[in-house]
Amino acid sequence: MKFIKSILGWLDDRSGFSDVVMPILRHVVPDNARWWYVFGSATLCAFAVQVISGIALATTYVPGGEAAYESLLYITNEAPLGNLLRGMHYYGATAMVVLAIIHMTQVFLHAAYKYPRELNWMSGVVLLFVVLGMSFTGQLLRWDANGVWSVTVAAEMAGRAPLVGPAIAHAILGGETVGGSTLTRFFAIHVFVLPGLIFAGIGLHLWLVLRHGISEMPKVDEPVDPANYKEEYEARLEKTGVPFWPIAAWRDTVFSVAVMALIVGSAFFFGPPALGTSPDPSEINANPMPDWYFWWYFAILSMLPPQLETFVILGLPVVGLLGLIVVPVLSNKGDRAPSRRPWAVGTVVFGFTALLVLTIYGYKKPWSPDFGVKPLPASAVASSDAAVVHGAELVHQKGCMYCHEIDGYGGHRGPGLSDIGQRLTQAELIIRINNGGYNMPSFAASLTATELADMVTFLETRTGAVVGKESIPSGGRVSK
Numbered sequence: 001m002k003f004i005k006s007i008l009g010w011l012d013d014r015s016g017f018s019d020v021v022m023p024i025l026r027h028v029v030p031d032n033a034r035w036w037y038v039f040g041s042a043t044l045c046a047f048a049v050q051v052i053s054g055i056a057l058a059t060t061y062v063p064g065g066e067a068a069y070e071s072l073l074y075i076t077n078e079a080p081l082g083n084l085l086r087g088m089h090y091y092g093a094t095a096m097v098v099l100a101i102i103h104m105t106q107v108f109l110h111a112a113y114k115y116p117r118e119l120n121w122m123s124g125v126v127l128l129f130v131v132l133g134m135s136f137t138g139q140l141l142r143w144d145a146n147g148v149w150s151v152t153v154a155a156e157m158a159g160r161a162p163l164v165g166p167a168i169a170h171a172i173l174g175g176e177t178v179g180g181s182t183l184t185r186f187f188a189i190h191v192f193v194l195p196g197l198i199f200a201g202i203g204l205h206l207w208l209v210l211r212h213g214i215s216e217m218p219k220v221d222e223p224v225d226p227a228n229y230k231e232e233y234e235a236r237l238e239k240t241g242v243p244f245w246p247i248a249a250w251r252d253t254v255f256s257v258a259v260m261a262l263i264v265g266s267a268f269f270f271g272p273p274a275l276g277t278s279p280d281p282s283e284i285n286a287n288p289m290p291d292w293y294f295w296w297y298f299a300i301l302s303m304l305p306p307q308l309e310t311f312v313i314l315g316l317p318v319v320g321l322l323g324l325i326v327v328p329v330l331s332n333k334g335d336r337a338p339s340r341r342p343w344a345v346g347t348v349v350f351g352f353t354a355l356l357v358l359t360i361y362g363y364k365k366p367w368s369p370d371f372g373v374k375p376l377p378a379s380a381v382a383s384s385d386a387a388v389v390h391g392a393e394l395v396h397q398k399g400c401m402y403c404h405e406i407d408g409y410g411g412h413r414g415p416g417l418s419d420i421g422q423r424l425t426q427a428e429l430i431i432r433i434n435n436g437g438y439n440m441p442s443f444a445a446s447l448t449a450t451e452l453a454d455m456v457t458f459l460e461t462r463t464g465a466v467v468g469k470e471s472i473p474s475g476g477r478v479s480k
Contacts, residue, residue: 025243028243029213030214030237031241034248037252038251041252043099046263049089053085053089053092054195056081056085061141064184068141069143084264090272093134094292096135097135100131105348110217110338114332115226115229117212121327125324126201126321130198133194134190136290137189139151140183141183141186142275143278144275144276145277145278146288146289148279149279151182151186213233223335294362302366366413368413369402369411373402374409376407383461385457389458390454391455391457392458405418429456
């Protein structure tokens with residue numbers, strides 16, 4: 001033990017480690033900076049898990065062509081600890097996003113972005129968007145059908161930008177279509193570029209924290225006045241402040257260890273996300289879906305009228321980034337206590353409620369075709385007429401039920417057809433099926449006259465009445 005201490009002492013004397021690090025660890029913080037303040041350090045801990053697990057995965061992962069998918073299969077099913085490491089990387093990303101949002105929410109509620117910490121907030125906003133970018137680029141690296149199609153959709157969105165759109169889409173894909181060059185490009189961005197930006201952002205963020213100190217818990221009788229805030233803050237620290245290490249740091253340590261345990265436990269018990277099928281450009285029955293923290297965004301896009309899609313796709317991220325950055329510019333002084341800032345509390349409540357509702361809506365993804373829908377059972381068809389039965393079969397075979405719900409069966413992308421027999425006449429049904437409509441293909445070339453007649457005959461029986469198991473009249477066959 002004495003020998004080890006002598007070696008450590010020699011290293012410290014030559015390197016000056018304690019002269020640099022210990023003053024940082026022992027910087028004075030407000031004594032009321034307690035459990036509310038642990039989320040920033042926990043986010044840093046989650047990022048450390050990402051770096052360590054990412055390096056381990058990169059030693060086996062092959063970022064090129066079909067070998068990428070095969071290497072992921074090997075990591076998941078055969079490599080020692082591979083399944084655990086993939087799970088840690090996935091749940092670590094989730095933890096990093098969630099903790100970063102909670103940390104920024106706490107800073108917003110406590111108005112810790114006010115003078116002199118405006119730049120702390122701005123750097124945190126940029127870090128949040130870089131973290132989200134890192135999460136998105138990681139999805140493609142799974143190189144399954146879902147990841148590939150998600151990037152294809154993202155490139156199509158970026159391609160809508162005026163003037164520079166095609167160039168951006170080409171830069172995202174590394175060519176005209178998703179391929180090996182796309183994977184290599186995203187690998188470089190995910191492994192080198194974005195982590196480098198995060199390291200730089202964390203360094204700046206920590207330096208600003210050390211320079212301006214940690215903000216105290218907000219009090220009603222202590223509004224921020226830039227003219228004398230620094231002097232008052234230093235006076236309060238001198239009177240009631242405590243060193244970060246070891247007095248205040250234990251809470252950060254306990255919470256960070258709990259976060260790490262949760263990440264490892266989730267990876268061990270639940271495992272990583274299941275890999276989808278290998279990417280196949282000829283497979284059109286794909287339903288690209290991002291990781292859960294982007295579901296709310298897809299939900300918003302699904303509810304937009306077509307004429308607004310481009311503006312929201314391109315504008316929402318920019319407006320969100322700029323809107324968050326200008327918060328301290330618009331309000332860098334005055335009250336910090338949430339009780340004196342009800343608009344801030346209302347903003348947080350509304351924001352989280354909307355995020356939750358949209359995320360649930362995104363999870364249900366009613367805008368997506370349901371390619372796994374089963375044929376209508378006989379109880380739903382409710383007829384023994386050959387034309388009606390054949391028409392019900394065609395509604396499933398031709399993919400109508402992917403998007404249209406009939407008596408509780410089918411997707412929700414398009415209007416329900418349970419009462420279509422009351423809403424449209426026979427002639428209108430024929431025109432709509434033959435010509436198609438918005439987001440609905442034309443079936444004129446894929447249906448024979450007999451098939452069209454049988455399909456219309458079946459649809460005419462959909463009148464919105466309660467369907468039982470007994471047969472009902474067919475409603476007559478369409479003349480040919």
